[in-house]
Amino acid sequence: MVNRDLAGAGKKLARHALQIQVIVMTLLVIISAWAMSVEVAKSAAIGALISILPNAIFALFAFRYSGASKNELVVRSFSQGAKLRLVLAVILFVVAFKFLHAIPQAVFAAFAVTTVSYWLAMFRQQKR
Template identity: 55%
Template structure:
């Protein structure tokens, strides 16, 4: 990756993912300490439903760089967004059907982890 702007964006995405992973560990630990192993598993599932699609989108978003590849960049972003949505839906179905996880804990962990990523993007993106 030779483009400085793309490198800066990728570094920002990595910081966001790291912050999201740390938040997921904290939420899962709190759920486990407060209500036991099943709650921790449900919270971990919700956190992973937030993290894994974000990783997929990031991979698609930074696959191409540069103004000469503008068409490929736009197409890759579009594919990444579609894959992120599809993967999120599939993971929710797996969590509810296959894991017999608690819906409230899944959604709470998903929302907290997703919000932490958004807040990290806002925080780190506003710094120069």
């Protein structure tokens, strides 16, 4: 029963942080489209998704197992999730620039803002 509570708390924390990222992405895209252009907004959406998708995959791996009896599985799953997050982010950046011809400044700015929003949401929720 305690194991489920630990995993549940982690999942809830990750879900909240991902929801914050989606809200930030939506605001970035709307502001970019309004203040600049649709092309910049598209590139901002791509950059934000490059942050959101790997974080979602990581959360799935990180909170798949819990409990002292599954300590080795928890560590292995966490490590796999971290590696997959990095590889997926690199692949998505390559796709964004090679195939989608995204605007680099908009992609990197949106990636940075949504990544920081994820960290801040995690930090804020952890303090509660």
